[in-house]
Amino acid sequence: MVSVRGTQPAARWGCASMGSEAIAIRTDDDDAASALHDAWSRLVWNATDPALCLLDPHGRVVAWNPGAEHLTGYLAAEVVGRTFAYGEAPEDSAAALAAVREAGRHETEGWWPRRDGSRFRASTVITAIHDGDRLAGFAQTIRDATPRGEEGGQFEAVALILDLALSTMSQGLCLFDADGQVRLLNQRFFAMFAAAGGRDLVGMPVAALWALAFAEPDAGEGAGAALLAGHEAGLARGEAVVVPTPDGRAIAVVRRGVPGGAFVVTFEDVTRQREAELEIIRLAHHDALTGLANRTMLWRRLRESAEGGRLPAGTALLFLDLDGFKAVNDDLGHQAGDALLQQVADRLRRVLPPTGLAARFGGDEFALLLPGVAGDLAVSLAEGLLIELARPYAIEGQRPRHVTASIGIAFSEETTSPDAMLHQADCALYAAKGAGKAAWRPFTPELQIERSDEERLEQDLRHAIAAGQLGVAYQPLIGLSHGAVTAREALLRWTHPGRGSIPPRKFIPLAEKSDLIRVLGLWILDRACRDAAAWPDQARICVNVSVRQLGDGSLPRAVQEILKQTGLTPRRLELEITETVLTNSTEGIVDDLQLLHAMGVRISLDDFGVGFSSLGRLRAFPFDRIKLDASFVRDAVERPDCRAIVGVVAELGRRLGIETVAEGVETPAQLAVVHEEGFTEGQGYLFGRAVLTAPAA
Ligand code: C2E
Ligand code: CA
Ligand code: CA
Numbered sequence: 001m002v003s004v005r006g007t008q009p010a011a012r013w014g015c016a017s018m019g020s021e022a023i024a025i026r027t028d029d030d031d032a033a034s035a036l037h038d039a040w041s042r043l044v045w046n047a048t049d050p051a052l053c054l055l056d057p058h059g060r061v062v063a064w065n066p067g068a069e070h071l072t073g074y075l076a077a078e079v080v081g082r083t084f085a086y087g088e089a090p091e092d093s094a095a096a097l098a099a100v101r102e103a104g105r106h107e108t109e110g111w112w113p114r115r116d117g118s119r120f121r122a123s124t125v126i127t128a129i130h131d132g133d134r135l136a137g138f139a140q141t142i143r144d145a146t147p148r149g150e151e152g153g154q155f156e157a158v159a160l161i162l163d164l165a166l167s168t169m170s171q172g173l174c175l176f177d178a179d180g181q182v183r184l185l186n187q188r189f190f191a192m193f194a195a196a197g198g199r200d201l202v203g204m205p206v207a208a209l210w211a212l213a214f215a216e217p218d219a220g221e222g223a224g225a226a227l228l229a230g231h232e233a234g235l236a237r238g239e240a241v242v243v244p245t246p247d248g249r250a251i252a253v254v255r256r257g258v259p260g261g262a263f264v265v266t267f268e269d270v271t272r273q274r275e276a277e278l279e280i281i282r283l284a285h286h287d288a289l290t291g292l293a294n295r296t297m298l299w300r301r302l303r304e305s306a307e308g309g310r311l312p313a314g315t316a317l318l319f320l321d322l323d324g325f326k327a328v329n330d331d332l333g334h335q336a337g338d339a340l341l342q343q344v345a346d347r348l349r350r351v352l353p354p355t356g357l358a359a360r361f362g363g364d365e366f367a368l369l370l371p372g373v374a375g376d377l378a379v380s381l382a383e384g385l386l387i388e389l390a391r392p393y394a395i396e397g398q399r400p401r402h403v404t405a406s407i408g409i410a411f412s413e414e415t416t417s418p419d420a421m422l423h424q425a426d427c428a429l430y431a432a433k434g435a436g437k438a439a440w441r442p443f444t445p446e447l448q449i450e451r452s453d454e455e456r457l458e459q460d461l462r463h464a465i466a467a468g469q470l471g472v473a474y475q476p477l478i479g480l481s482h483g484a485v486t487a488r489e490a491l492l493r494w495t496h497p498g499r500g501s502i503p504p505r506k507f508i509p510l511a512e513k514s515d516l517i518r519v520l521g522l523w524i525l526d527r528a529c530r531d532a533a534a535w536p537d538q539a540r541i542c543v544n545v546s547v548r549q550l551g552d553g554s555l556p557r558a559v560q561e562i563l564k565q566t567g568l569t570p571r572r573l574e575l576e577i578t579e580t581v582l583t584n585s586t587e588g589i590v591d592d593l594q595l596l597h598a599m600g601v602r603i604s605l606d607d608f609g610v611g612f613s614s615l616g617r618l619r620a621f622p623f624d625r626i627k628l629d630a631s632f633v634r635d636a637v638e639r640p641d642c643r644a645i646v647g648v649v650a651e652l653g654r655r656l657g658i659e660t661v662a663e664g665v666e667t668p669a670q671l672a673v674v675h676e677e678g679f680t681e682g683q684g685y686l687f688g689r690a691v692l693t694a695p696a697a
Contacts, residue, residue: 045065046066047065047066047067048066048067049067049070050142051065051071051141051142051143051144052065052067052068052140052142053065053079053084053139053140053141053142054129054137054138055084055097055137055138055139056137057135057136057137058083059083059093059097059138060082060083060084061080061083061084062080062137063076063080064076064079068142071114071142071144072112072114072115072142078202078203084140092260097126097138100126100127100128101128101135104127105125105126105127106125106126107123107124107125107126108122108123108124108126109121109122109123109124109145110122113183117163117166117167117184117186119163120144120145121144121146122142122143122144122145123142123143124140124141125140125141125143126138126140127139127140167186167187169186169188170268171188171268172185172186172189172190172191172192172193172266172267172268173185173188173189173265174186174189174209174264174265174266174267175263176206176264176265177261177262178261178262180205180206181203181205181206182201182203182205182206182209183202184202189267192213195212195217196212205221207221207222207224207225208221210224210225210228211223211224211225211227212224213243213245214227214243214244214246214251215246216246227243231243235253235255236255238254238256239254240252240254240268241253241254242274248271249269249271250269250270250273250274251267251268251269251270251271252267252268252270253265253268254266284296285297285300287359287360287362289338289341289342289345290342290344290360291345292348292349292358292359292360292366293357293359293360294362295359295361297357297359298359298361298367298369299422301357301369301371302369302418302421302422306418309418310415310416310417311412311416311421312371312372312412313412313413314372314373314376314411314412315369315411315412315421316369316374316376316377316410316411316412317367317368317369317370317410317412317421317424317425318367318368318369318370318381318382318408318425319365319366319367319407319408319410319425319428319429320348320365320366320367320368320407320429321365321405321406321429321432321433322344322364322389322403322404323403323404323433323437324402324403324404324437325337325340325341325363325364325403326552327552327588327589328340328395328403330551330552330588331552331587331588332395332398332401336398336401339395339396340393340395340401340403341364343393343394344364344366344389344393344403345358345366347385347389347391348366348368350388351381351384353370353377353381355370355371355372356368356369356371356374357371364403367425368381375411378409378411379440382440386404386438386440389403389404390402390403390404390438404438406433406435406437406439406440407429407432407440408425408426408427408428408429408432408440408441408442409425409428409440409442410422410424410425410442410443411442424443427443427448427451428441428443428447430447430451430454430513431447431450433513434454434509454510457507457510458514458516461507461510461511461516464496465519465520467497469494469495469496469497470493470494470520470523470524471492471493471495472490472492472524472527472528472531472692473491473493473692474488474489474490474690474691475488475489475491475683475688475689475690476488476539476683476687477489477540477661477681477682477683478687479681480671480674480675480679480681481680485537485539486681487540487541487574487681488535488539488540488541488542489542489543489683489690490524490528490531490543490544491504491544491690492508492524492544493690493692494507508520508546511546512546517546517548517549518548518549518554521545521549521555522558524544525545525558525559525562526565526566528541529543529562529563529566529568529573532566532568532572532573533566533567533568539572540571540574540602541568541572541574542576542604543573543574543575543576544575544576544606545577547577547578547580547581550581550588550589550593551588551589551592552588553591553592553595555592555596556595556599559573559575559596559601560599563599569600570599570600570601571601573601574601575601575602575604576604576605576606576627577593577603577604577605577606578605578606578607579606579607579610581593581605582605582617582621590621597624602624602625603621603622603623603624603625604623604626604627605618605621605625605627607627607629607663608626608627608628608629608649609628609629609632609649610629610631618656619656624659625660625661625681626652626658626659627661627662627683628645628646628649628661628663629664630663630664630684631664632645632646633646633664633665633670633674634666634670636670636673637669643673643677646674646679647677650674650678651678653678653680654678659681660681661679661680661681661682661683662674662679662681662682663684664683664684664685665682665683665684665685665686666684666686667686670686671686
């Protein structure tokens with residue numbers, strides 16, 4: 001508590017004039033006058049009303065009474081000794097004092113802030129205090145003139161709304177004076193910055209406030225100043241600069257100047273907004289399922305690494321496609337398929353060099369970009385991946401699943417553009433898939449020519465059915481014990497309008513690269529069953545089925561429907577499946593074959609001997625017949641090893657109770673061998689070629 005004691009003789013004070021009433025303590029007794037004066041001083045300076053303030057000639061506060069403390073909320077200890085600019089801009093305050101010097105008295109009125117952030121209408125009177133001719137200082141009375149009642153209601157309402165706005169605004173707000181010291185803070189500011197909690201921040205310099213808000217705890221004002229300097233340019237332009245807090249939030253800060261040099265800073269927590277923005281950016285560039293980059297991102301990276309539209313030599317781009325993924329998806333549902341894709345992504349991430357980028361293009365297609373020198377790793381990476389990706393996949397509630405990958409690799413040369421790179425990797429992948437599963441192929445210019453030739457042919461094949469270009473040729477199978485026709489194999493024939501007859505060995509693998517094989521497969525099945533139903537004899541009809549038609553239950557359903565439609569008895573239909581089915585681990589394939597078998601349809605294992613299958617797996621499949629590949633039959637007469645195989649397969653058939661067919665029998669000598677070894681049926685040019693005409697009645 002500050003009080004001013006009269007240190008001058010009372011008679012001197014008697015000359016002082018304060019306001020309109022002169023203080024006149026006149027007595028002849030000097031001691032009495034002094035005591036009275038002291039009492040008077042105490043009375044005035046201890047009064048809680050009115051608010052009084054005494055300034056020295058330079059405008060510094062020398063006394064601040066309880067009335068002033070009560071009215072403004074500021075304690076004497078906070079005010080005394082400071083230049084008086086409270087409630088007004090310093091220049092206004094200086095002007096007021098100049099006016100007092102001139103006229104001896106000056107009145108002001110205006111809205112002043114209280115320490116708690118509220119405001120009041122201050123009506124002040126400043127009076128000069130003279131000691132003789134010398135200016136001793138100024139006395140100021142401050143009265144609360146906040147309008148009340150009828151005419152004042154409006155002001156009060158506005159003030160209340162302002163208070164309310166400040167306290168409820170979603171932004172933290174801080175008002176600084178022209179010296180860069182805190183003058184006013186709203187509640188939101190304290191809620192936003194825990195470090196500010198419970199502290200009196202009024203008078204704090206702006207740099208210290210920045211340190212408190214944005215620097216590590218206990219970092220000094222210097223840290224705040226450095227942070228502030230880093231954002232000064234943006235703040236000066238009036239932009240919202242986003243400043244991170246040590247606890248990981250993002251705060252948008254805006255600074256606005258107020259006439260007179262003061263300024264207001266607002267703080268808004270934009271963490272969620274920032275996160276959402278980042279998430280949108282991330283989503284736009286990433287595959288949601290696997291978290292890998294997406295096609296857009298890969299494309300961007302590829303373009304960014306190009307200079308003048310050309311990629312630096314050595315960059316490698318790998319395209320990967322899973323073999324056997326569709327079956328997992330179809331058998332176990334999308335959830336299992338998704339789980340498998342996520343594991344594939346994890347394995348890719350594990351092998352990826354730090355500078356590389358892994359992407360998923362959707363479905364079961366992936367890509368790896370290896371920029372610059374990382375491109376040297378492409379081949380070893382591809383070889384490693386073939387093994388890595390073929391390892392079993394654990395899927396909840398299922399037994400481990402297997403898929404393999406085909407990989408195409410493009411290497412950039414000095415002239416390769418990003419566009420060309422994508423196309424080349426695609427071409428190489430196409431070649432890898434054509435080479436059989438679990439293979440990698442580099443791009444070569446020949447591939448491009450082949451590819452476009454194949455693409456054209458595939459397009460033509462798609463239209464071949466509707467255009468009536470497809471036909472079925474039938475080749476007889478002969479019972480070796482009696483020499484009569486026991487079955488006929490249906491073989492697809494395609495007469496291309498421009499290129500003539502195209503062999504199935506060329507167009508079937510093409511169709512097998514896509515779902516086109518399913519369309520063709522159903523077409524020939526339907527045609528063959530209809531034809532067979534009209535045959536005069538009871539020969540079986542053998543139809544080739546690709547592994548790609550199996551595994552999702554659709555073939556058994558289609559067969560049932562076709563048999564119903566054509567009236568063919570199931571036991572007359574035989575489906576030939578190549579040996580690769582044995583190496584395919586998809587459960588659905590066995591299920592489909594079992595279903596067909598249960599319907600009475602026969603199943604035969606085609607091209608036996610060329611597919612390195614394990615004989616052990618034979619038992620898992622319901623085969624009724626084994627067709628030994630023509631290559632063994634051809635050489636059986638001259639080569640003892642081939643003859644031995646013919647013998648072993650015949651014996652295998654007998655042991656398993658399965659009938660055996662020798663394919664490609666062209667000569668009587670070959671016939672003699674297979675007959676001697678005990679084959680039950682033969683097929684080959686010796687008995688008849690495949691012909692398009694229906695068997696004569
Ligand atoms: P495949 O199933 O092994 O069919 C037998 C192939 O050997 C046929 O060739 C047939 O004309 C030929 N061939 C028969 N006897 C002899 C012979 O004594 N000597 C020689 N050198 N060849 C003989 P094609 O018609 O060119 O069919 C080739 C392959 O195309 C078939 O081999 C089969 O794998 C596939 N294919 C044909 N039609 C279809 C079909 O409708 N669906 C599926 N998925 N594949 C088919
Ligand atoms: Ca066949
Ligand atoms: Ca065959």
